[in-house]
Amino acid sequence: MAITSDEDLRSLELPSETPMGQPLDWAWLRGARSEWGMKPVPGPRGLTMMDIATGSYGEIEEEPQFRSMAPRGSDIDENTPDMGYILNHKSQVWADNVIELYEEAVARQWSSTRDIPWGDLRELPSDIEHAMCQLCTVLTEIEMIATDLPAKWMWRMNHHFLEAKMFLSTQIMDEARHSDVFRKRALANGGGLLVSRAGSESLLRTILEAKTYTQASALLHLLGEGFILDIFRQGELIAPTPVEKKIFRLSMQDEARHVAYGTMHIRQAIAGDPDVEAEIHEALDHGEKVFAEFGTQPDLSSALAVLLAGGVEHIEERGFPMQSTMATKIFTSYLARCERAGLNRIDRTSLPLDLLGIDRDQFTREGVRPTKERGEDGLRH
């Protein structure tokens, strides 16, 4: 007899135990307290997580009833064990763009082995090769913080917020790839890894030891990754060959997703609990100081200046002015993102805005207009 309806299922006589005497549970077949027959429709690009976020499956509760790994939308045992999650409120992990960001991340993965034209590397002047290797040393060191930090918190996040954990998993993959690609570049052209200074480690430790996930996210996604995003953008100016250009361009796309998550997560966190704003400010007060030390540490800034200048001989007339112009852009973007996240940092920051050429009074949500005039070469001198 073909089973064609739920009515047929309910009328079936089914065994209550196996021939070995073990009990059988047929609730999954007739009577699960979950939605049946949703049938989401695939879009032009396939079946996305947005497509299946439908009905109760797409309802993200502010504070889920359970603290287990049971899938959201399923019929969950009342006595399901508590997994010890400590991030059980939506605003503690969620961002309104996180499902789309997950799909985007999956669609835009790349391979450092396959997609970088390593064969196009060519011998470079020694100062340029050294500077690129030093930059790659710093980058391969600091990129892994963006894997370790989410990994530290993910197992503490309620599984109800599955898509946030899935997105953070893509971030972990992205950052592993960044660490990999910069390590490869350091070695691939006959150079190698150069110096690792304490300043980098202090920054990483500050991020890793943040007291809450949201504080950590502010330090990592808004401050740290925002800075690195702009360094990757500078790849257009500092890359000596198309190989590095490709590395920086592809890495930039990844980094921008992480920043987009962080911006919206912080916004969500503040909306969910206004008291969180003070905690984030406190974290950024400290983070900006450590970050300023990191950004100006002598090895990183000298290597960047040499790359921006195209060689040590042009560092003063071109490297430093270019670096100053880029610093204005970096902190302009950071302050604008903070504002978008619901944080007014412009009136609180201890960053040297005057030195950076940023005028508090000229602040707009889009950005902060530079106060210093540029020279004919487009740079601030």
Add this chain to the structure above:
Amino acid sequence: MAYVTELRYYQELAALMNAHPEDYEVLGEVDLNLGLVMTGQAADLRVKLQFEGLGCTEVSALEEGGEHSCDCWLEGDLEAWGEMFDDILVNGMATGRKTVNSLTLLGDRIDIRANDPLGKDLFFRFNQTVQQFLDGAAELEQSVV
């Protein structure tokens, strides 16, 4: 033959992208509403490009100020745009300081703008797809200002 100052030019670029989605597959799907603003001629050109999935689903003209309805927009003088397209024609793709990422980095000739920092970040998230779309100019019959 279409000119870079004409809407039809961008429609041809979109047709090229839509005819070869496989070329964009390695970069992945896109969701971006991008404006292009070219100033400096009698009537400025404002174009809206709607990217969805692996295609460009809409190319339309924008009124003055209409770019504010886009996620973000690239704005610069026609001369700078012309130099960028010339570079694409000569090299088969934008090179050196003529990529949109390079040009917008300093932002003195062509700048990236948005009403929302997240809109601007979309340009960075989908940057290589936008560049590949513009590089399609090398395959059009001709693109002169």
